[in-house]
Amino acid sequence: MSFPWAKEYKPSHPFMVWMDEKLPLPRLVYGAVGGGYEVPRNLNYMWNFGFLAGLCLVIQIVTGIVLAMHYGANTQVAFDSTEHIMRDVNWGWMLRYGHANGASAFFVVVYAHIFRGFYYGSYKAPREMIWLLGVVIFLLMMATAFMGYVLPWGQMSFWGAQVITGLFSAIPIVGDGLHTWLLGGFAPDNAALNRFFSLHFLLPFVILGVVILHVWALHIPGSSNPTGVEVKSESDTVPFFPYFVAKDGWTIGLFMIAYSAFLFFMPNALGHPDNYIPANPMQTPAHIVPEWYFWPFYAILRSFTQDFLIVPAKLMGVLAMFASILVWFFLPWLDKSPVRSAKFRPLYRRFFWVLLVDVLVLGYCGGSPAEEPYVIIAQIASIYYFLHFFVIVPIVSSIERPDPLPFSITEAVLGSDEAAALEAKA
Amino acid sequence: MAHDAGTDTPAAASGEGVRRRDFINIAAVSAAGVGGIATLYPLISQMAPSADVLAESSTEVDISAIQPGQAIKAVFRKQPVFIRNLKPEEIKAAEEVDVTTLRDPQTLKERTKAGKENWLITMGVCTHLGCVPLGSGEGEVKGEFGGYFCPCHGSVYDTAARIRKGPAPKNLQVPDYEFTSDTVVKIG
Amino acid sequence: MIRIFSILAGLFFSAALAWSLLLGVINVSKDGLPHTVEKAFHEHPKELHLASDGFFGKFDKQQLQRGFQVYSKVCASCHAIKHVAFRDLEALGYNEAEVKAIAAAQTVAGKDPLTGAIKDRPGLASDHFPPVVYAGTGNPPDLSLITKARHGGAAYVYSLLTGYEEQPAKLLKQFPDAKTPDGLHYNPYFANLNIAMPAPLTSEGQVTYSDGTKATVDQMAKDVSAFLVWTAEPKLEKRHQTGLWWIGFLLFATVLAYMSYRNIWAEKKGH
Numbered sequence: 042m043s044f045p046w047a048k049e050y051k052p053s054h055p056f057m058v059w060m061d062e063k064l065p066l067p068r069l070v071y072g073a074v075g076g077g078y079e080v081p082r083n084l085n086y087m088w089n090f091g092f093l094a095g096l097c098l099v100i101q102i103v104t105g106i107v108l109a110m111h112y113g114a115n116t117q118v119a120f121d122s123t124e125h126i127m128r129d130v131n132w133g134w135m136l137r138y139g140h141a142n143g144a145s146a147f148f149v150v151v152y153a154h155i156f157r158g159f160y161y162g163s164y165k166a167p168r169e170m171i172w173l174l175g176v177v178i179f180l181l182m183m184a185t186a187f188m189g190y191v192l193p194w195g196q197m198s199f200w201g202a203q204v205i206t207g208l209f210s211a212i213p214i215v216g217d218g219l220h221t222w223l224l225g226g227f228a229p230d231n232a233a234l235n236r237f238f239s240l241h242f243l244l245p246f247v248i249l250g251v252v253i254l255h256v257w258a259l260h261i262p263g264s265s266n267p268t269g270v271e272v273k274s275e276s277d278t279v280p281f282f283p284y285f286v287a288k289d290g291w292t293i294g295l296f297m298i299a300y301s302a303f304l305f306f307m308p309n310a311l312g313h314p315d316n317y318i319p320a321n322p323m324q325t326p327a328h329i330v331p332e333w334y335f336w337p338f339y340a341i342l343r344s345f346t347q348d349f350l351i352v353p354a355k356l357m358g359v360l361a362m363f364a365s366i367l368v369w370f371f372l373p374w375l376d377k378s379p380v381r382s383a384k385f386r387p388l389y390r391r392f393f394w395v396l397l398v399d400v401l402v403l404g405y406c407g408g409s410p411a412e413e414p415y416v417i418i419a420q421i422a423s424i425y426y427f428l429h430f431f432v433i434v435p436i437v438s439s440i441e442r443p444d445p446l447p448f449s450i451t452e453a454v455l456g457s458d459e460a461a462a463l464e465a466k467a
Numbered sequence: 468m469a470h471d472a473g474t475d476t477p478a479a480a481s482g483e484g485v486r487r488r489d490f491i492n493i494a495a496v497s498a499a500g501v502g503g504i505a506t507l508y509p510l511i512s513q514m515a516p517s518a519d520v521l522a523e524s525s526t527e528v529d530i531s532a533i534q535p536g537q538a539i540k541a542v543f544r545k546q547p548v549f550i551r552n553l554k555p556e557e558i559k560a561a562e563e564v565d566v567t568t569l570r571d572p573q574t575l576k577e578r579t580k581a582g583k584e585n586w587l588i589t590m591g592v593c594t595h596l597g598c599v600p601l602g603s604g605e606g607e608v609k610g611e612f613g614g615y616f617c618p619c620h621g622s623v624y625d626t627a628a629r630i631r632k633g634p635a636p637k638n639l640q641v642p643d644y645e646f647t648s649d650t651v652v653k654i655g
Numbered sequence: 656m657i658r659i660f661s662i663l664a665g666l667f668f669s670a671a672l673a674w675s676l677l678l679g680v681i682n683v684s685k686d687g688l689p690h691t692v693e694k695a696f697h698e699h700p701k702e703l704h705l706a707s708d709g710f711f712g713k714f715d716k717q718q719l720q721r722g723f724q725v726y727s728k729v730c731a732s733c734h735a736i737k738h739v740a741f742r743d744l745e746a747l748g749y750n751e752a753e754v755k756a757i758a759a760a761q762t763v764a765g766k767d768p769l770t771g772a773i774k775d776r777p778g779l780a781s782d783h784f785p786p787v788v789y790a791g792t793g794n795p796p797d798l799s800l801i802t803k804a805r806h807g808g809a810a811y812v813y814s815l816l817t818g819y820e821e822q823p824a825k826l827l828k829q830f831p832d833a834k835t836p837d838g839l840h841y842n843p844y845f846a847n848l849n850i851a852m853p854a855p856l857t858s859e860g861q862v863t864y865s866d867g868t869k870a871t872v873d874q875m876a877k878d879v880s881a882f883l884v885w886t887a888e889p890k891l892e893k894r895h896q897t898g899l900w901w902i903g904f905l906l907f908a909t910v911l912a913y914m915s916y917r918n919i920w921a922e923k924k925g926h
Binding site: 305412414 | 657658661662664665666668669670671672673674675676678679680682683688689710738743796799800803804805806846887889890893894895897898899901902905906908909912913915916919920923
């Protein structure tokens with residue numbers, strides 16, 4: 042945006058000129074996702090997930106608003122009103138399955154977006170603020186998704202609410218009082234369901250607000266790129282419109298195909314059968330698990346089975362689970378390597394792939410029953426997770442010798458001869 | 468779209484190439500538009516009455532117990548409906564009125580089924596602002612014309628449930644109905 | 656500075672985990688991996704193929720009607736299907752009059768719209784199936800959603816109905832304490848192997864099918880499983896049809912969008 046060669050918005054129609062004087066909204070859009078935003082030309086497909094995440098947020102807000110027109114947030118009717126949506130409301134089954142699978146799609150896309158950041162060092166200066174806002178968005182998403190899963194008031198809804206709010210009771214001294222206050226009672230009931238519905242409706246709009254800040258912060262330094270080398274000249278960039286509108290556009294098609302395959306042909310594959318059993322406060326299901334996108338963190342929570350020094354196991358698990366995400370806030374300052382992209386960081390790259398496998402293993406264990414061998418495997422995987430972010434990243438960034446970087450993005454794309462020719466022409 | 472792309476490319480190959488390109492870009496944007504409109508349809512349609520509401524869109528009422536001069540209030544589409552068995556003198560009173568003097572000119576015959584002129588079936592919703600008029604229940608005020616009286620703003624209906632006095636613009640509405648037997652009427 | 660704190664915190668969490676891990680490993684090496692009777696003898700559902708499976712799956716209406724007969728004759732004495740309305744039965748191929756007759760044969764507690772009083776009356780097409788009062792102890796689950804509420808779905812229901820057997824001698828030898836308690840029934844497809852429900856389908860011809868199909872136990876179990884797929888997901892056919900059209904359209908649109916993308920990027924080398 043701030044590059045001197047970025048095209049300025051020049052309205053030609055008299056109405057648009059008038060509009061530009063009174064409310065320069067078209068100018069804003071032009072600068073944000075139009076011809077006025079110059080983007081590195083070498084972005085690969087990992088850079089498409091940001092746009093797709095925005096699409097997911099829109100899908101969730103739109104389907105959510107219409108579902109709220111039919112849903113009843115009362116423990117007497119919540120389950121039945123959900124079935125009413127599935128059976129009697131026109132296209133209700135599609136809206137409900139679209140919303141449930143939309144949540145999963147949102148997390149798939151956002152996890153890809155986050156790991157893109159880990160690999161290409163997108164969190165590094167001058168983009169720390171973008172990263173911090175991104176972690177805030179992720180935390181808000183987790184809260185929203187959790188509360189949304191409670192709303193159908195099935196068995197997993199109820200026991201999920203019981204267990205997750207129970208995390209707060211681990212806090213010393215104030216924990217029990219806080220737990221009761223959060224639920225508005227001693228166990229999840231009408232009070233909890235109603236406030237979860239209210240907050241589940243509110244939070245997506247908070248997310249939308251933070252997303253706007255996230256994009257705003259992005260437009261100050263401009264997008265990063267796979268080489269991690271900053272933009273140097275006009276030949277390094279292309280305008281967002283039409284180039285990246287076309288590239289993002291066609292991957293929207295790919296995304297919609299995958300999402301629709303789940304929605305129409307395996308809508309319950311990612312859910313849990315127990316949530317089709319109405320909530321029963323007197324009987325816990327044999328094997329309770331959260332939705333798949335929480336599994337890695339759930340595995341970390343469950344890995345602490347023994348009191349450690351003076352810290353009880355329960356508190357330790359809760360602390361570790363929060364720490365495992367909150368550490369991301371410090372990542373820009375833990376990783377001191379001047380080189381952004383793992384492409385040119387041979388040592389860090391190896392650890393990155395270990396981390397990816399490690400998180401998948403954690404996810405698998407988190408979705409399995411709390412018994413051996415899964416607990417032991419999860420403990421080993423958790424140890425690596427903490428070592429990776431807290432220890433390995435800071436140390437590797439000090440001792441590693443990075444590979445030589447290309448001179449510029451243009452050189453990385455076209456080879457040095459042609460780049461030199463282009464630069465000479467410019 | 469293609470126009471903007473063209474500004475970035477020094478020399479567009481040939482005229483025909485440009486046209487083919489434009490065509491594909493326009494087709495892609497159109498397809499996106501069609502997809503967008505297709506997704507709007509369920510979002511709009513979900514607000515229409517759902518299957519359980521539609522299932523209650525017709526009601527069957529047993530009228531065998533209604534004596535001449537009596538009326539009952541039944542429920543049709545979550546609204547009251549008046550079913551009245553008119554006495555011969557009420558029929559006579561209704562037929563004696565000069566139709567041309569009425570605000571909403573209709574004869575009793577037009578408001579009942581042939582051969583069943585004693586059965587007056589109307590919605591129990593005042594055509595003024597939607598209150599439920601009195602006169603169907605035992606001992607309720609029937610108004611000065613012996614039909615129905617709406618207490619909200621004083622509309623008065625006669626024995627054919629036609630508006631005679633007060634602010635209401637129309638006669639009480641006659642819903643679609645048919646006699647499925649001598650004692651059962653299906654409304655809706 | 657922040658990195659020193661971070662390394663210390665990381666070592667703290669890792670040490671706590673290592674401590675848990677150490678005690679866990681000691682336990683496992685003492686006791687071995689958990690070995691329970693459920694792990695050893697619980698069986699995965701048998702294979703079951705229904706007309707509603709797959710991308711093009713549609714309901715076999717004849718089979719659904721037979722399944723409804725089995726449900727009405729056998730299951731309905733203990734299990735309700737409260738999310739299903741009588742009017743929904745038209746999807747099984749019954750006409751309006753038949754649906755009315757099925758509804759009228761049931762007694763539902765209706766609310767008088769004028770007085771608000773609850774009183775029994777014959778069912779209407781717009782009513783849902785009434786609750787079933789179960790006389791025995793226990794709580795037979797509502798069956799409307801059962802094929803979505805159990806791992807394995809319809810195959811689970813089918814396997815459970817046909818899976819009753821004597822408790823294997825091998826089981827008692829390995830787990831002498833695991834003898835099926837009195838009043839329960841051994842069934843390897845049930846999660847904890849011992850189910851309160853006695854085998855409901857026991858003899859051929861228990862139901863007389865109106866379409867003349869031979870009512871073997873296997874046939875009845877299949878049919879009622881198919882029926883319960885429908886009660887759980889009555890919109891399945893519409894979902895499949897809509898999905899095929901929509902994904903077909905998306906493929907077309909995506910190819911166009913890809914071509915458009917290639918066009919626009921044509922002059923930008925390297926992409």
